[in-house]
Amino acid sequence: MLEGWVSIVVNVVIFAVKVVPGVLIGSISLVADAFHSLGDVLSSIVVIWGFKVAARPSDREHPFGHGRVESVATLVIGILLFVAAWEFGQNSVIRLLNPKPVAASNALLALLAVTLVLKEWLSRFALDLGRRIDSSVLEGDFWHHRSDVFATAVVIAALFAARFGWDWVDGIAGLAIAGFIAYAAYELTKAAINPLIGEAPSPQMLAEIREIALTVPEVDQVHDVIVHFYGGTMVTSLHVEISDSLDVTRAHDVAEAVEGAINERFHGWAVVHVDPVNREHPLYSEVQLFLQESVSAIPYAEGFHDLRIVGGTDPCYVIFDLKADSHHAPVIADRLREAVAGRFPNVAKVVVNVEPRYVY
16 A cells, blocks of 8 residues: 555656656657556556455455455556557657657756656565565566666657657657566566466475475375465365374364464465375285386376275275376376286276366
């Protein structure tokens, strides 16, 4: 909120400083740069609105809260930037084809240099606050302000070049500004769309979730991790392998211990599914080793887990989960079924559960 209001005040002043002399001397690049600063005002209004809405508690229609509104606000900023880039680009091409002389005084160039320094300070201010609270909106606003810094530098160079009769540079500068804005719009839009569609958790986060779960003594392995992000709320589900010798009550306690540890680290809600595994089965070690060798030798096969052997030694069932490339997974599953059945005659049935892409 602080960054938004500071940005509004600073950019209104900068807009006025740029637009009046820009119109008076007829510089398309300076006028475009002025409206670029005005676009920053609109962006800041969106930032303030986004944070206000995102701070609302959950309700009946939005049980996970309103955290994704922050991404919506970022997307709106990106769209505003794309529109601005298109308008500036069109006007700059017209000016390039029909150049007009522009004359900027030393006082104007000095004043523009002051606005450049002020915008650089504002961009660093937004970046610092964005990193403190881990906000994609504020970090996006940093790029918005930073593009204005580059744009103003190009305008100053164009106005200085006009003193030597290079009037066409004003149109080139306008196109350069449009390019800066378009690139910032692309980066912002990409950053906003990914969380809305459903982005994958980072490898670091997955490693931390597994590490937390494995701190519970009875947990042997962790797999099938699924993470959903709703702004500041994270909903997690995962499977943990435990010994099948534990009774139901103790297995439930293990699941709740893992849930509590994850909830304490990440703001949100975790759900744990327990997989009882009999590692004392006579065939377990042999089947596990065979699967490790087989999976490692098959292209596009990433791994397996949750190996269970049900029944005695004659007959028995082998069940496990397969992680593989989705396009090749059915063929790989068939190949592993045949391989296990051929290697172990006592296995009456082999069940391979192919995991979807969103499971880790």
